Amino acid sequence: MAPRLGRSELRGPPLLPGLLLVAAALSRPAAACPFQCYCFGSPQLLLRCAPGAELRQPPRDVPPDARNLTIVGANLTVLRAAAFAGGDADGEEAAARVRLPLLTALRLTHNNIEVVEDGAFDGLPSLTALDLSHNPLRALGGGAFRGLLALRSLQLTRALARGGPALLATLDDALERLDELRFLGLADNALSRLPPAALSRPHLEQLDARLNALAGLSPDELRALERDGGRPAPRLLLADNPLRCGCAARPLRAWLRNATERVPDARLLRCAAPRALLDRPFLDADEAPLRCDDGPGRGEDVDLAGPELEASYVFFGLVLALIGLIFLMVLYLNRRGIQRWMRNLREACRDQMEGYHYRYEQDADPRRAPAPAAPAGSRATSPGSGL
Incomplete structure (x- = not known):
């Protein structure tokens, strides 16, 4: 079973016409095909799977009328120029060779691909969906996608984290050629910013940027997401990013409130900093615990409940x-x-208690009780009287 992405379920792009056959073809190999295999489907042969554990280059037995190809668990490591069109040829001969003219969907997940050279996908003129997810890419040629003029879906989930800034720079160059791109998946890649070329694709409909390291979106990125000429703006997925709330997030918060439908998971966004706003909903975060600096360092905030x-x-x-x-x-x-003070206090208390005890004994002696008073109106008689 392929590994799952940590906190969020990373869904793929909307179903495109070229992906319908892929869904049908990939629904069967789960029970019949091992994890390490490659599968392809064509009108004559709906699905065929073969072991791919020792596969170090794209298979050569895929029929020319194949519509989709899936390679999982191989050890491709390096995709050389025209790898799917007879990459053993040189120069223009390899680039011009077309072995799979009808291939529309290519899935290359979990294949330990580290390098994708310029023109690696030359010779696939009909390809509309490409999935390179879960590969430890370290290098990507600026012309890696140059022959994919019809590509509409590109999935790079958990594929760019090891490449660093140099890989992101070449990714920008590679995306510049994909004018027909509709969906771009960049989830779980530790991105601290969005590739500018991704935001400028003229027909982009959805950009998946979940599970990255985005602290926010800059004003330039927000402007790039706005489209001129009445074209619909792309949808953006941002959940599970360590967004910084507070004063610096005012532009992004205002943009989200005016474009909630363009960020379907806007209500799931949480604050990761500063500490006073930790784990609060991003859209409802209150800046009261902060002191906003609107001077030269405009947008900076100081966490009053912090250090x-x-x-x-x-x-x-x-x-x-x-x-x-x-x-x-x-x-x-x-x-x-x-x-000494405690001893004196104890003796004073003892003397006081002895005095109370003495008076109590005196009061309780009946011989010292006073004589009862005579009743009113009676005569006093002497002891010697005869009465």
């Missing part, structure tokens, strides 16, 4: 610890006086 406030908490804690330490030292140095 500065954290440092103040640390300083306050140190002051409290110092005060507590001084208090303990005072107690220790005056321990004898405190003991």
Whole structure:
């Protein structure tokens, strides 16, 4: 089973006419074909699979009327010029050779492809869909796609992360030739910016930029996404990018609010920085915890709940610890006086309690009780009277 992409399900492009046969052909090999294989379909033979574990170059037994070709799990490593049109020939002969004139869909996933030379896909005039996903590309020729004048879908998911800035520069050159491109998949490639050539494709309908390292979109990128002449603007997928919210994100947030339908996953976008807005919805992030600098460094923000406030908490804690330490030292140095004071207090309490106990005993003696008073109106008689 092919590996899945981490947090998000990376869906492919909308179904194009040239991809319908690919979907039908690839629905069967899951049970009948091993992971390492190559498959092709044609009108006469709907589907045929063969082992491809030891395959180091594109197979030569694909019939000329094949409409789709899938190679998975091979070790192609380098796609040389005219690799699918007899790449062992040299110069213009190889470029002009057409072995697969009807091939419309080519899938080359998980083949350990590291280098794609100029003209690697020469001789495939009908190709409309190309998938190079899950290959550790390190080098891509600026003319790698020069013969694909009809290409409408290009999938590069998890294929560019190892190439660095040099690979992105040549990717720009390679995309410049794809005027008919409708879908471009750049998901999970650690991109910190979008390729300018991708944004300028005249017929682009969808750009998948999920699971990258985009902190936001620059004003130039936002302007490039706007189309002149009434042409529809492309849809953009941005989920699972570490977007920086706050003051610097004002242009992107305003653009998203005015073009929600062009970013279908806009409600899934979350803030990754600054700390005060971490994991909040991007469209609803409040800038109240920040101090926006609209001066020379316009768009910069300072996280008031970030390092500065954290440092103040640390300083306050140190002051409290110092005060507590001084208090303990005072107690220790005056321990004898405190003991004497406690002893005197205990003796005073004991004397007080003894006084209360003495008065209680005196009050409880019946001999010391006062005589009862005589009733009112009675005469007092002496002991010696005869009455």
